[in-house]
Amino acid sequence: MKNKNRQNRKGLYLPAKVEILDVVDMTSDVKLFKLERPKSFYYSPGQFLMVSVWGAGEVPISITSTHEIRKDIELCIRKVGAVTSALHSLTAGDYLGIRGPLGNRFPFEEAFGKDILFVAGGIGIAPLRSLINLVSEQKEKFGKIALIYGSRNPSEVLFLDEILRWRDEGIDVYLTVDVKTDPWKYSTGLVTEHLSKQRISFKTCHSYICGPHVMIKAVMRDLSLMGMPAENIITTLEAHMKCGVGKCGHCYTDGKYVCTDGPVFNYTEIKQFGMSNP
């Protein structure tokens, strides 16, 4: 999937200093950052930024907002280590660095006239949210739209209010958790257990998947077995990254750079990585 966005060299190599407009606590370890959007900064669903905190380092983070809908940039970040902890210590009015937008994007125009299935696990809803909000603005161009979103437990569900709004607007939403605690009025079980319940045409549908590595593998395999063409099964991959622009080789696997050839790949490409074999 070719990157149709042309980025200038400054945006690729030199971080832009942007102000944090707001920080929202989403769960015990996930925060939503709302950033000032620099002039002439255009991005598409699926793209990511290299986000830097001075003195701490730089990490790749997907853009969760939708360019056509919001004037700011939103990033949904889980605290897992040094840089993400430094990010979590920042508040509104602080500054951070961003390079990008980087990488390719979700190829959604190919799904015009067809059903769409989104499958998200955990914080994997973040990159998909950018596309779901774009698709949701132009629902008349697609067939049925369904979302299966799995979380470990109810307290880890992200963007619940927004997801329920998508449901009210006509998206077939299926929420599930591994471990049920009260009050939880939706489903339990892994997302793979709910794939076959979706009332969509699997043979022509386009699916967009993001979540833990093991979930992505299982969902891609199952959708393929259910007859979905490999080219229509789309995911976005995480890899260890340093430069984000195809120079350092950290994300290189089997002839592909996840940062510049991806992070969005279809199942045919993923199988070439050997990722489909557990």
Ligand SMILES: Cc1cc2nc3c(=O)[nH]c(=O)nc-3n(C[C@H](O)[C@H](O)[C@H](O)COP(=O)(O)OP(=O)(O)OC[C@H]3O[C@@H](n4cnc5c(N)ncnc54)[C@H](O)[C@@H]3O)c2cc1C
């Ligand atoms: C294209 C892309 C988009 C991403 N989008 C998001 C996002 O929207 N929100 C978000 O919270 N995170 C996202 N990540 C993951 C995020 O980049 C890592 O969590 C971050 O780099 C960890 O940095 P750290 O210094 O806090 O932790 P570290 O101390 O570097 O690592 C902590 C732990 O996380 C593991 N880890 C670090 N980087 C990665 C990685 N890239 N992939 C898998 N495991 C990793 C390490 O092995 C270690 O176990 C994305 C990664 C990529 C490649």
Ligand code: FES
């Ligand atoms: S992160 Fe450096 S080549 Fe991809």
